[in-house]
Amino acid sequence: MQTASPLTADSQPIIELKSVTQRFGRNEVLRNISLQVRRGETLVLIGESGCGKSVTMKLMMALMEPTEGEVHWSGRPVKERNERQLVKERLRFGYLFQGAALFDSMSVYDNVAFGLRQNTDAAESEIRDIVLARLRDVGLPEVVCARKPAELSGGMKKRVGLARSLALRPEVIFYDEPTTGLDPIMSDVINELILQTHAGDAVTSVVVTHDMQTVRKVADRVVMLYPLDRLQPDEKQIVFEGTSQETFDAANARVAQFVAGLAGERMLELAR
């Protein structure tokens, strides 16, 4: 089994959120978040459902614009790029969506080939070689190529999604709850794939998860977000930042509660 790589202190931020606030109508999800993703690290975002982890990741990839604040890629604000530059530069990033987000109308092969066809002039034979290689990387046989996403299990969908996001050899891969809804064994397979991808091409990884097994296995650095509706106005939304080990040893009550998976009196009261 591979282990998470040690964090290098001199790594430069490849992505940076600067005082970012995100609102949807009247609903504030993120408040004044500042966060860096350093080249080569595996950053894991944890926190309760609805605390803004996935939104943070979509902001990092410029899939949405922040209400306030700035997102920087390699030291330059994203908003300085025009739409075309943004589309092109976004190819530096791969994204494994929570439900894999495979295109229903296409076969597995066409899903994995999509980015290559859309953004390169590669010949179909070359595309085929890449698609099959990426599917092999994630442990899927060639026979799945002709299948439609609806014919795949949850774990297979995630692996096809990962193969698709790897097809263009991205510098950074975002994993949105990669093990959610999978059995423990398939979850471990996905965790291994995250490690393998990270080690193989030295990619930077950002993982959003609730799964502490994933945190233990893949994280170089852990950041915990807390839901705004349970914070005081002057409290920071990032309630913890540290290594994987520090997360499990944290004295901070909110982190300890999350790691232990305890509901706490307040949540139980709400549930009642």
Add this chain to the structure above:
Amino acid sequence: MFTGSAVTPRETWVHTVGRATIEAVEVLGDLSLFSFRMLQWMVARLPQRAVILPCFYQIGVLSLPVVMVTGGFLGMVLAVQTFDQLVMMRLETRIGAVINISLVKELGPVLAATMLAGRVGSAMAAELGTMRVTEQIDALRALGADPIQYLVVPRFLACFLLIPLLTAVADGVGILGGWMFSTQILGVNSFHYWHNSDLFITGYDVVSGVFKSVFFGAAIALIACHRGFNCGAGAEGVGRAATEAFVFSFIMILVLDFFLGMFLNTLYYMLWPMPVTLG
């Protein structure tokens, strides 16, 4: 000392109307930007043929049966409804003119567009809405494709180009249906049927109906795609997007029909002024 009340003021109808107005203006503004971006992509770079052709097949070919049935029955219903009135005035041979002018100028384009707003518009909104809630639209962007170029442009082109053709088919089948019912069932003389049609219908009438359907097609595509792209969460959101796509398209068809009708009439009288009668 004055102590301010912390109680939130009760919502009145003014708040409700104000909020609805703001929301409507926001949606219109967003739809305008959406349309502008779609037009930009149409000029800059069209999607690949492999993306466009399935849309043309879905929207054009698969809509043919429903459009033909609509047109055919429309022609026959018009015959049923107008025949008795014309008989009372001893003008039954004019039935061809009444049916055909109603079909090509008004009912053919409007009802074909309404059927297509239901069949095509709702389906597009539901499909794009599902893609939105399952993050497939985000996935397109993550893979270097612009969702407007990839998803909206082909659908817009298909509606813009094929709905006028489908309207022409509906008109044609409606004319045949009206003729068949009038001559075979109601006993109207076939020669007089066509002769009177020829006397009262001009090429301008036929072209104006098809011309209106170009705008109906564009409106259906833009509204349906916009609703799909702005779909709410879950199955409820997708269902609402599909319903809104049909309702808003239908309203827009009627509004466009009114203004285009006025415009085309004005244009007609500018091109062919009525002879001035004295006394």
